[in-house]
Amino acid sequence: MFETTVYLDNAASTRMDERVLEAMKPYFFDLYAVATSQFGYSLGIEARDALDTARAQIAGVLGANPEEFVFTSGSTESSNLAIKGVALALGEKKGRHIVISPIEDFPVLHSARALERQGFRVTRVRVDETGRVDLDHLRESITDETILVSVQAANQEIGTLQDVKAIAEICKEKGTLFHTDATHSFLRVPLDVREVPVDLITVSAHTIHGPKGIGGLYVRKGTPIRKWMDGGYQEFDLRPGVENIPGAVGFAKAVELITPEETARIQAMRDRLLERLLNEIPHTVLNGHPVHRLPQNANVSFRFIEGESLLLHLDMRGFAVSTGSACFSRSLEASHVILGIGGNHERAHGSVRFTFGRYNKEEDVDAVVEAVKEVVAELRRISPLGKE
Amino acid sequence: MPEIEVDVREPECAGREIRVDVCGKNCPIPLVETRKALREAKPGDVVVVIGTHEASKKEIPMAVQALGLKLLGVEEEGGVWTIRIQR
Structure with a gap:
């Protein structure tokens, strides 16, 4: 556990x-x-x-x-x-x-x-x-x-x-x-x-x-x-x-x-994660540039969800991710980055960052997507913020 | 996902009871405090969480299920809920 x-x-x-x-x-x-x-x-x-x-x-x-x-x-x-x-x-x-x-x-x-x-x-x-x-x-x-x-x-x-x-x-x-x-x-x-x-x-x-x-x-x-x-x-x-x-x-x-081949492998995992999250989970938006972005970074906001709840539930399923939501940011304020690009507080609170590295495996992508889908659906079902 | 089942049996072995009072605290504090207590608990210990935040009453059993722990009961009286979890 x-x-x-x-x-x-x-x-x-x-x-x-x-x-x-x-x-x-x-x-x-x-x-x-x-x-x-x-x-x-x-x-x-x-x-x-x-x-x-x-x-x-x-x-x-x-x-x-x-x-x-x-x-x-x-x-x-x-x-x-x-x-x-x-x-x-x-x-x-x-x-x-x-x-x-x-x-x-x-x-x-x-x-x-x-x-x-x-x-x-x-x-x-x-x-x-x-x-x-x-x-x-x-x-x-x-x-x-x-x-x-x-x-x-x-x-x-x-x-x-x-x-x-x-x-x-x-x-x-x-x-x-x-x-x-x-x-x-x-x-x-x-x-x-x-x-x-x-x-x-x-x-x-x-x-x-x-x-x-x-x-x-x-x-x-x-x-x-x-x-x-x-x-x-x-x-x-x-x-x-x-x-x-x-x-x-x-x-x-x-x-x-560090090799270019490793970076390409990391980018492929990231691309697959983004593709699945954005296509399979409704009301999900990409944060950041669709093309000019770090090969290891995926950042999305799930509407009607607080990133901190998602982080906690993912942690209890064995996944470590990060959020721009208030309680978990070290400044105890919502992400100044999401707010800085014109996002509102809901978008900042619902933002979750997934970043890949050398020790990630291809199967990690599907595992985390399935966990996110399950947790997001459950949290939206009980969320007072809104429904799908 | 099926509705979460509540296990009403008594703990199989007598462990400690760890009480967590999160009355008046909003999301995500009740879940954070529950996680903290569950980390400290030993197998057999019972964590009793008492709170008032409505969403947490649903979120905590969801987390208990994901962790594969035993949900002993969810009770509510006068807007105060009590969740009992066995590690």
Whole structure:
């Protein structure tokens, strides 16, 4: 009883791959020293080599140079560093205005709010009903005082992909820096800094079957940015603190294990899930873009149903999913994403997110669809909200 | 789906009785608290949930059935319902 047999919340976090753990182990027990320069002792030099190798590998998949990749504790820290670091570097010199989208994840949303409290002006650029940024409004929003635009590569809830290249080019043309939170699209949707003029990219290991507690920030060479935490001079003087070498090695291993074939397999499961849910359950609508969306993400709203009830009943049948409904969101408010794309509270409360990963099997799709059909029918039968 | 059957027999073995009072609480709190109690309960224990939210009175037996547990009874008096579940 209460055993999760089908995990479909891979956007929240993924099961770590055993091969990642194996790669990490020596850096806990054998090569545990702090990374040192060539003037230090051998154990520290070996630790430094491992860190450098991991850095080069992760930077490489972004098309970046190793010295352009800073390890952090995860996406939250990466986005804080990007936004607050640029504000520290340019707030006095250039201006005190930044632009974000209203459906960003909390690290960006709340970093912007923190800057607002310090007197910065924040423009929230319009998005359409699928969550895509209005590029004309973005262009109009950038002024001579704009120091940074931060728009996610993919949405954490509804999976909508932004036109990152178009946004990056607008920012370049307007002479402002561009940061994108690519936590959910990293390696599932191609992004190469040699083709896209983005200046800062947030990534994380735990969404790609790597360890929790390690992430990174791509910082294009020459980007004006300052560290916002005080401490030592690690990570190119941008992120103080003893380096998490086991984490970095695990992150690199996780990167190595992601393949386009795996992503295609995941997308096929997602496609089948969406097709069945939308065709077989009446009054069900897709949240997010039908085409420009993360391959692993399905998000739908079931009318006359509260997502939290559906989540609980699915949990008791062994399925783990997520909802944008109030009680289960960490903010205790209905999803700001669904509301941000013009959805009403009923749609937000009835929204359920299913996200796939490496360990899902094809049969999980039919199993969860059958469970959802049964629970939705039962809940609608007893629901005071309405009937089919 | 067939109507949920209520098992009126006494518990086969005497376990603890765990009482959950969710009077005045709305969805999904009664179901959340019931799940919490069922997690804590040991086989044989009886969880007694007392509440007032109408939808939860129907949802809790639905969950009990999905979990394969024994629904010992659903009673209501003066707008207050009592659901007894044996783990």
